Amino acid sequence: MKYLSIVKSNILSSRIQFLLLAFGILLLGCGSKTKDSRMIEFWAMGVEARHVRELIPQFEKENPGVHVKVQAIPWSAAHEKLLTAYAGNSTPDLCQLGNTWIPEFVVLDAIVPLNDFLKQSKVIQAENYFLGIWETNVIDGQLYGIPWYVDTRLMFYRKDLVEALGYSELPTDWAEFFRLCEKLVEQQMTEYAILLPLNGWHEIVVMALQKGSKLLKENNCYGDFENPVFQDAVRFYCSFYANQLCPLGMSEVANIYQSFADNYYSFFITGPWNIGEFQQRLPEALQSAWATAPMPAFDPGKPGISTAGGSSIVIFKSAAAKSDVWKLVEFLSREDIQAEFFKLSGDLPANPAAWEIAGLKDNSRTGAFYRQLQHVVPTPKIPEWEQIAQKIQQYVEYIVFGKMTLEEATRGLDREVNKILEKRRWLLSKKKP
Structure with missing residues (x-):
């Protein structure tokens, strides 16, 4: 629709609009990108990219034939790089997004609603997360991201x-x-x-x-x-x-x-x-x-x-094999993997059960965050x-x-x-x- 095009144009930076103008015909001619359907491209920000790589061998062992390529994106350049990728039809399969960025990519119609995946999942359930954090990922009744790690003040x-x-x-x-x-x-x-x-x-x-x-x-x-x-x-x-x-x-x-x-x-x-x-x-x-x-x-x-903060994992609509990508989302959401990721990165787990495994809930300093996370609310989505x-x-x-x-x-x-x-x-x- 015309109005959606206007909103998308408003979101894209002036540099991205220039890219679209200069290469619009080329983009139309190229069509969808071609990629190995068994290779998952995962963009993660900052130090999280380095630490999540250490977990990938276990995932690949549990899922023979599926491979994961983790690309590190600096936080300072992440937003522009994601918009550039969207404009150039080269978004990753899976991506870490700050919770406040999710509404923007929903408006761009770039990420996959996850309600149907959630209904079939035996690993991810809304009640197993901090309510306020989970709500940052829900827009107009649709779930668009799965909390990965959490943050509050x-x-x-x-x-x-x-x-x-x-x-x-x-x-x-x-x-x-x-x-x-x-x-x-x-x-x-x-x-x-x-x-x-x-x-x-x-x-x-x-x-x-x-x-x-x-x-x-x-x-x-x-x-x-x-x-x-x-x-x-x-x-x-x-x-x-x-x-x-x-x-x-x-x-x-x-x-x-x-x-x-x-x-x-x-x-x-x-x-x-x-x-x-x-x-x-x-x-x-x-x-x-x-x-x-x-x-x-x-x-x-x-x-x-x-305030409810942190990062979530989203699936881009360009993902070639969304069922394999969802397997990686579930893997990273498991309480044992969340606890291990905390040990590697220091990021507080989104799954409260992982706090028990990692000994965070009863720690005098991190325990205060556990109590605070029971009482967080999203900013306007x-x-x-x-x-x-x-x-x-x-x-x-x-x-x-x-x-x-x-x-x-x-x-x-x-x-x-x-x-x-x-x-x-x-x-x-x-x-x-």
């Missing part, structure tokens, strides 16, 4: 300083957490209480989601940032700056690990990759002095939600989300630096997001009978 903190103030554990509600931050600074135990970098969006989005904000409204066609619920979350977020409980800008923190060790700040909202970084970069004397904890909540007694997230970050920074009032910023944010979503509204209007 929670609190890393100086346990020794918190305990020195009489707390046996981190407060579970934001009001008490804020009072703890004030005490740390008032008693000069740290220069600042918490690090809230303005070059990211997760912290403010988590607070907004906890407050009950949907971020977008009317079928994700308009921004909902002037909503008092979102404004209330931003107001609370900015109060850490207004009360000088966090440094103003990353320029004040040359090294986040050294600053954490030097009592410059005590709390940092970040992801599971930093467990290894903290273990490697903090002095030996501080290794027992830090801990992790799930996010506080605004409602006392209720768990604090966080639309191709434009990453653009919108950058705009949220931009306008919150305007508020913090006093360039705009809260009302001015949320009004401007709604205006810019509505412009980003203009083509989405047009597309959906054309779908109506």
Whole structure:
């Protein structure tokens, strides 16, 4: 349909559009790519490609005649390379995709719906995954990806300083957490209480989601940032700056690990990759002095939600032998293989049963992630989300630096997001009978 072509054109980068224009006739003449139906081409990003290669011999042994070629794609180039492959009809059979990228490739009609495969599977069942993570792969009732490894954000903190103030554990509600931050600074135990970098969006989005904000409204066609619920979350977020409980800008923190060790700040909202970084970069004397904890909540007694992240595995429609490709998806989803992949890569398993095998659930630091992953929710599942997230970050920074009032910023944010979503509204209007 004409409207789908327009949406696809909007998604493709200007470089890809040039490729289509210059070689359009050639692409039409070439037809579908030819490939060995028993050779699975698997694109994986970053270090995951190196580690998954170590698992492939076992898969090939269990599936005689099927071979897997793993191609490593740098994260920095992955998005453009995938779009180039789509434009050139040269996508892989199987690919690792960040969860927020899945809606984009659904709109491009590039990846296979997996509902039918799921119905026949004895290995993969929705109830065997963290619910919020699984939901990132479901769009309009169709499953498009299988979670491979998981990611979320929670609190890393100086346990020794918190305990020195009489707390046996981190407060579970934001009001008490804020009072703890004030005490740390008032008693000069740290220069600042918490690090809230303005070059990211997760912290403010988590607070907004906890407050009950949907971020977008009317079928994700308009921004909902002037909503008092979102404004209330931003107001609370900015109060850490207004009360000088966090440094103003990353320029004040040359090294986040050294600053954490030097009592410059005590709390940092970040992801599971930093467990290894903290273990490697903090002095030996501080290794027992830090801990992790799930996010506080605004409602006392209720768990604090966080964002659902990580990577999934998707099958491209160009795959020659989808049944063989699905076998590889099932293999990588097995709890024993997930546990082994964690040992190789450090990526947290998407299958909770693998946490038991790998000893992660009861570990004091990874256990906090296990508890947090019971309470994660997806961000809006639309191709434009990453653009919108950058705009949220931009306008919150305007508020913090006093360039705009809260009302001015949320009004401007709604205006810019509505412009980003203009083509989405047009597309959906054309779908109506």
